[in-house]
Amino acid sequence: xxxxxxxxxxxxxxxxxxxxxxxxxxxxxxxxxxxxxxxxxxxxxxxxxxxxxxxxxxxxxxxxxxxxxxxxxxxxxxxxxxxxxxxxxxxxxxxxxxxxxxxxxxxxxxxxxxxxxxxxxxxxxxxxxxxxxxxxxxxxxxxxxxxxxxxxxxxxxxxxxxxxxxxxxxxxxxxxxxxxxxxxxxxxxxxxxxxxxxxxxxxxxxxxxxxxxxxxxxxxxxxxxxxxxxxxxxxxxxxxxxxxxxxxxxxxxxxxxxx
Numbered sequence: 001x002x003x004x005x006x007x008x009x010x011x012x013x014x015x016x017x018x019x020x021x022x023x024x025x026x027x028x029x030x031x032x033x034x035x036x037x038x039x040x041x042x043x044x045x046x047x048x049x050x051x052x053x054x055x056x057x058x059x060x061x062x063x064x065x066x067x068x069x070x071x072x073x074x075x076x077x078x079x080x081x082x083x084x085x086x087x088x089x090x091x092x093x094x095x096x097x098x099x100x101x102x103x104x105x106x107x108x109x110x111x112x113x114x115x116x117x118x119x120x121x122x123x124x125x126x127x128x129x130x131x132x133x134x135x136x137x138x139x140x141x142x143x144x145x146x147x148x149x150x151x152x153x154x155x156x157x158x159x160x161x162x163x164x165x166x167x168x169x170x171x172x173x174x175x176x177x178x179x180x181x182x183x184x185x186x187x188x189x190x191x192x193x194x195x196x197x198x199x200x201x202x203x204x205x206x207x208x209x210x211x212x213x214x215x216x217x218x219x220x221x222x223x224x225x226x227x228x229x230x231x232x233x234x235x236x237x238x239x240x241x242x243x244x245x246x247x248x249x250x251x252x253x254x255x256x257x258x259x
Contacts, residue, residue, distance in 0.1 A: 009237035012037030015088040016236065017080075019071060019128055020097030022049025024197045025147070028225035029095055029232050031056055036233060038093065039063040041084045045070050045098070063088070071098045071124030077131040090139055093236045094132040096125040096169075097147040101162045103203050114161050121165030122172070129176055133185060140184035143236050146173045148189040148247055150254055158204060170247055177245030186244040188235050193251025195223045218253025 006012065016033050020026040022044035034040045034057040042057070044050035047068040054066035065087055069080050084091055100120045102113055125146050136142025150156065152170045155163035169189065176187040194213055196205055205213070214220050231248050234240050249255045 014092040015039040016093035026097035032229040034061040043069040117161040193254040
């Protein structure tokens with residue numbers, strides 16, 4: 001069975017760039033990909049967070065580097081790609097997971113806040129796809145996973161700019177999937193439900209809101225980051241060779257609930 005799964009997924013020896021790899025969800029994705037034998041570049045604006053993820057990976061896989069990346073800087077993307085390929089030759093997998101949010105009410109959202117969230121969530125995803133996607137197109141092979149959200153549509157309350165950005169991420173994913181489908185590069189989106197960080201609990205989730213969230217989630221609980229791993233490994237792998245333009249929901253049934 002082990003050989004069958006290894007042959008089916010064909011992940012060992014591939015290289016993944018995980019943007020946002022110091023964060024709550026993408027750190028687990030990076031750790032799990034490394035456990036599957038993938039070479040990992042942990043990329044994050046918070047270098048200490050990236051280093052922390054890399055240190056955890058090094059316990060089982062030494063083929064890892066951690067680098068600082070500001071996702072709204074295209075030149076940094078290019079330089080990071082050069083450093084990754086200098087170490088691992090090429091990039092086979094890209095996870096675009098950088099993100100910020102704010103609970104500001106609509107009439108109080110400043111132009112600065114609006115632009116900053118759109119820049120990180122949407123422009124950062126655009127630049128990652130553009131720079132790493134070009135590299136993958138030259139190699140005629142690659143898998144890109146953009147991190148969407150339950151907020152991509154219909155939108156969630158209290159997350160106006162974030163919801164707009166995630167809707168854009170979904171649309172960008174589908175556009176690129178269509179453009180690159182015959183060129184060896186697959187582009188999909190992962191749509192997590194509620195996997196709250198401490199920041200989310202402090203800024204978004206009041207007791208009343210938690211009750212509403214869990215009542216709208218079929219499984220009546222929050223997700224754990226490790227529960228995203230199966231979908232990530234699959235989308236990255238040859239087992240998903242006919243999957244592109246998809247938005248894969250991992251949400252405990254949130255998206256199938258009405259009344």
